[in-house]
Amino acid sequence: MTWFENVNKIQYEGPKSKNPLAFKFYNPEEQINGQSMEEFLRFGIAYWHTFTADLSDPFGAGSAIRNWDKYDGMDRAKARVEAAFEFFEKIGAKYFCFHDVDIAPEGDSLRETYKNQDTIVALIKDHMKDSDVKLLWNTANNFTNPRFVHGAASSSNADVFAYSAAKVKKQLEIGKELGGENYVFWGGREGYETLLNTDLGLEQDNLARFFEMAVDYAKEIGFDAQFLIEPKPKEPTTHQYDFDSQSTHAFLLKYGLQDHFKLNIEANHATLAGHTFEHELRYARVNGLLGSVDANQGDPLLGWDTDEFPADIYSTTLAMYEIIKNGGLGSGGLNFDAKARRGSFDQEDLFHAHIAGMDHFAVGYKVASQLVEDKVFENIIDDRYASYKEGIGKDIVEGKADFKSLEEYALNLKEIKNKSGRLEVIKATINQYLLNAYTDK
Amino acid sequence: MTWFENVNKIQYEGPKSKNPLAFKFYNPEEQINGQSMEEFLRFGIAYWHTFTADLSDPFGAGSAIRNWDKYDGMDRAKARVEAAFEFFEKIGAKYFCFHDVDIAPEGDSLRETYKNQDTIVALIKDHMKDSDVKLLWNTANNFTNPRFVHGAASSSNADVFAYSAAKVKKQLEIGKELGGENYVFWGGREGYETLLNTDLGLEQDNLARFFEMAVDYAKEIGFDAQFLIEPKPKEPTTHQYDFDSQSTHAFLLKYGLQDHFKLNIEANHATLAGHTFEHELRYARVNGLLGSVDANQGDPLLGWDTDEFPADIYSTTLAMYEIIKNGGLGSGGLNFDAKARRGSFDQEDLFHAHIAGMDHFAVGYKVASQLVEDKVFENIIDDRYASYKEGIGKDIVEGKADFKSLEEYALNLKEIKNKSGRLEVIKATINQYLLNAYTDK
């Protein structure tokens, strides 16, 4: 059976193509810097948005039209696996990601939930055998069920902590079973609605304890995936403990967890925290924390997580610049934690949306590669910070200066001459790179 | 004497040029739709940002380095006029805009202020004779001087209302003298800091009275410039009465002023009001209110008016789309109400910044023209709203339906079938237009 009968494998047709079911910019085989686009970009499909979600919003019931919805329960879960692998194949993505509840319905008991998952995991494993698609990461959804109303590892209720632990334990086992390359922790309800009834100190301590136990158990079972924390500042909570990359860094350093975790940076979460996507990537990169990326975008005029497919080529270019400078994402990838809009409810829109996302990251990759090759930013930086490579600047960087030597130097300075930052020229240059990127095609 | 000795007239060199002092996209003579770029785009230079401002911010003294700052008072004002006309010529802008206080220093009395202005206006007029540069608009700065601390036309102090009226009267006369094509009202302090001591009703009534007097006086002196209100939601006030285009529309309708005013839409003010630039333009266009544009951009992550030079070609494209659909801006233009960044303090950066702004609007114009030519959006709209062109939809639009006929129709509907909005495809299409725009050059 086929779930997307009107869609064939998506082909690259080039920038001028008017075929909505073709790539215009993502050419999987195109070599950049000795690697194919496919290898470097490591696109991942988010199971939840693509196969499980219904496009409901707080004011509306689901609008998505999906042909697997004629089934229910485990039957639907099985149909989704089939549809998923057909989709992976046709869109040409090599990775996927899921939460436990995305792939299999919760049972009446934890044991039954496990059983449901085992059934589906076996099915997924079968499909993986016939495919070169890999598990980028899995995770436990410890936020949707009302039992997590006050948090999971940071719940005020120890039973919920225990239940959450059991759920993560199971996912670590599944991750190992499926060869997952990373494991993600997004603390959807690890935060608070109000400080007025919250023991912030205990909750953060417990969260750290939970992470330590996860590290221990992964080691125990020999699951060597990269652990990733995905920061988000708020929503659904008022304050989420993993607010942004630097806050999460503080948490890791405080609890001595920094060697076991990297970050999964989501573009829209950056925006909600008041940062650009590239800021979060840069901070993570500079601190050795850039693990993986949830590739989406938000609407800067809206105050919630819109999880849009990436459409802004400025953003994909600057993101890819950071990723290139990071030497790639290692075991991480570009997971489309993105949903077609509520108004894009057709099943075919899943293709349109992913084609767009992949194309726009391909543009970003191509342009960023060119910027790196031409050392555009590197030359700016070299010139701008040149004063730290000699004289007093070199002394500062090498630890040979102190306030007394610096004061002496300052007292004898004739004039301080700064150089213009030339931001307008730099921005215009980026536009030139974008607009010239495909001129020779 | 020359004020920009290292800069020659800026030439168009094409998309691949690496000359920072050349246009890459703005080719004044390029014909689009039977008109040159120069004619259609009607670029204006903002006197305040370019010749008067010093790049200070609330935490910093001015950083701008300007060679006319060796002078003071009226001497500096005269030097600025010379520099301005040299700049207009070299950058190739055909319009300029100013506030009264930009061109001449305030005197110790209103009479002396007038006198200073008269001197400079005569000088400007002389320069205009030798040039094809025109006055896009002028305006009175009724917000900087502490006398406007509680507002100008909406001040709690009737003396300030009178003083403000005198200042606008003078500017109307100067506008006439210099052949100004528009006259702008931006109500910098026409709003409130707090409702707790504000008679909102009286203040808005007074503001309307002020506008009526301005209309009357312009008529009296035969000054037939288009009057424009520039909405902004806040800053410096907590609430500015001309919050956004639709709020200002309410004001105009309430006071019967709608035939005498159009809007001057500023991109950054749109953002501060929680709107996109194109929303404000669209609302104004659909309601016959689109008069002129303050062409800049804000930073969506910052909560104040950054007045950046336009660098986002998405934004310039969608703006130019609205302007084309409006049949151009009439007597209005694209005024760069934008400042080089504080870190771009060199005098030459004034060129860099304006080149960038002009180039990016040229890109927007070119791409939007192509979109219009190909009826990209028009076809989407035609298809999407087709149901209003026949049957029940036609009845609705033609006023032939009522709740009873509609209910009868609805009760007999088998099924309601909506079409996908295809937003992801539309956004990808815009990217294609951008990336393909210069492929044949």
Added chain:
Amino acid sequence: MTWFENVNKIQYEGPKSKNPLAFKFYNPEEQINGQSMEEFLRFGIAYWHTFTADLSDPFGAGSAIRNWDKYDGMDRAKARVEAAFEFFEKIGAKYFCFHDVDIAPEGDSLRETYKNQDTIVALIKDHMKDSDVKLLWNTANNFTNPRFVHGAASSSNADVFAYSAAKVKKQLEIGKELGGENYVFWGGREGYETLLNTDLGLEQDNLARFFEMAVDYAKEIGFDAQFLIEPKPKEPTTHQYDFDSQSTHAFLLKYGLQDHFKLNIEANHATLAGHTFEHELRYARVNGLLGSVDANQGDPLLGWDTDEFPADIYSTTLAMYEIIKNGGLGSGGLNFDAKARRGSFDQEDLFHAHIAGMDHFAVGYKVASQLVEDKVFENIIDDRYASYKEGIGKDIVEGKADFKSLEEYALNLKEIKNKSGRLEVIKATINQYLLNAYTDK
């Protein structure tokens, strides 16, 4: 049968009471200005939040524990009516509000939906006979069902326009049947997700046509309730056409609807639009548009509609000040469009939350009354705007001044002397009023 068996009728016990199921500040019989609190405050219960909603959020399934959820379909709908009237009685609210879908489940066809509604409306009517509870307003939910994915009256699909009309027609009839005092239009999806596929002009014209038809039909059936539009800037849409009070005013004036509509101002919607609650109330009041109030509050640090129960006595005080100055709300009331937090999931929390809301509005009412009695703000205003009561100011207000007379006056002004706005003193005074409000009790 009783649905709230552990709760008796809530009594007023005074400010020091520690009984969570007692009023501390709301004393229904307390006379203020010759009217009881109960008469003036006209509290309304929102059926949706209190009896229908489950406290789900975009990341979580419903957490609410409700004893009527043991039933399903029409049985649950009937149970909810019983529970509702028991709740109204016990909490002591005299009004309630509902959407069509709150009171009865949608059927497989519009006809069946009507039938379900008829059954429940008859039941409600029965309960109303034995009670002094009245219908503050009803409305049609034209946003939840996926058929409204592209809007209702502003849908791109004429069938949806027709279906929406049928639904509103039915609600007008039900409003009449139940003696509803107002009828509300909240345009949940009357706006756009993106301008890129939106015919803004047509959509707003259609919206106006829809309102005209509603006015006509109400007249036809003799339903003389006050029509109310409830502004909200965004969510679920990106831009909602009734953005705020002033935007909605523009809409009403543009389409000549201003005599038929007032506004239902919601506190949280004000915040989302970048305004204070009191701003929206003030604008509505000054323009004769203040019809009713959705009494809730938002979290200024969160970007979505949290619909919290009013807890901020500054806000309730300033709101009640506007309402008192408006001469009360006429046929309108204070509807708690508010939900207990997701973490306040017990059925009893419905009482806690409403007690809090009623108490906090009672505080606001008491303090605002005292402020009005003492003419605190009135004296500030009188003093501050005194210059408009004589001389040049009087001329301005009376239309006897023009730019020439004002210039003459300004040229002869020696000095302009403004008075301090004294905001710090005013704010401190409000705190004094709050902290002294219950000192004699």
Added chain:
Amino acid sequence: MTWFENVNKIQYEGPKSKNPLAFKFYNPEEQINGQSMEEFLRFGIAYWHTFTADLSDPFGAGSAIRNWDKYDGMDRAKARVEAAFEFFEKIGAKYFCFHDVDIAPEGDSLRETYKNQDTIVALIKDHMKDSDVKLLWNTANNFTNPRFVHGAASSSNADVFAYSAAKVKKQLEIGKELGGENYVFWGGREGYETLLNTDLGLEQDNLARFFEMAVDYAKEIGFDAQFLIEPKPKEPTTHQYDFDSQSTHAFLLKYGLQDHFKLNIEANHATLAGHTFEHELRYARVNGLLGSVDANQGDPLLGWDTDEFPADIYSTTLAMYEIIKNGGLGSGGLNFDAKARRGSFDQEDLFHAHIAGMDHFAVGYKVASQLVEDKVFENIIDDRYASYKEGIGKDIVEGKADFKSLEEYALNLKEIKNKSGRLEVIKATINQYLLNAYTDK
């Protein structure tokens, strides 16, 4: 000579006083918990807002009327010292704070700047001898002068690093000279305007190097003040490195500086970072970082640092709760980093504004003390987290649980029972405490 001739020493007159020049709630001698209000609250006056600033804003020249402005240069600086000590005495504040440039004008050279400072410091020291007013903290303004356009310790220009070091060195010496109890670092321009030309890694390393040198130099000269970093997320920069308390914690931990620095938490900076004031205080407290407080408030609807005098008694109550739980502020204090509004330009408004701020913190202190005495929050926490004091919860906290034991426990759980968070009751309780706080006076 007297600078505030119409103002006598401000006296406490109680909650009902209508004297604008009297305290209503701040009674310095009132004993709470065995300490006087004056001792615990440690109010500080910010020299810059009170004696140096002119109430200008980005769109307006200074509106402040100050009688010391008849002088200029060093004469004005000296007059300000006199005025300041008269003000401290009359308002009854025991602490003050300054930046180098607040107290003395910059000279033409660094040497001259030092000399100016030495003159004024000697004068201040003289005044301190006759007074019991102490220096809460001083700091170097390394952001106003254009030389800091690209940062100070994080400047791209090593000369600026050196100059900044010299300025801080001097302030450390002055701090020691005047017995300063703390020393503050606010990194006004330590951040970036754009990542596009920023070496974020080098800049943060340099910032850390700068702090290390400061620590070393303070030790060398025996200046044992508490070092404080004041976080702020942005403004004037686009991104400031000390974004918020947790980000700053990351910085301190990364560079091993955590033993040498605490935080100076400003309310308005919290808001700009998307946090509540109490969140920042709580995070700092729980992590041993709460050093001092900049007591002001922002406007949540405005996107810039309004530095308002504290007027919200909810905020002062929750702040004082954190401070009480911290055991007070140690060497820190409550510094009014707040300015009278631009419209409150009279010299007397300086008193009104500070009286308001002190009164509102006194209210907060009183109410918070009562809340602590009654263990309101403590009982909520005890009850809510009770499950961590026995059984599986105790095991978790004591490190005796692991994923396997927790899974076993979870598999055998019958049901998970959460307790309602009762947020509505808690908020109502706080209102009761506020409204009852002065009922017995």
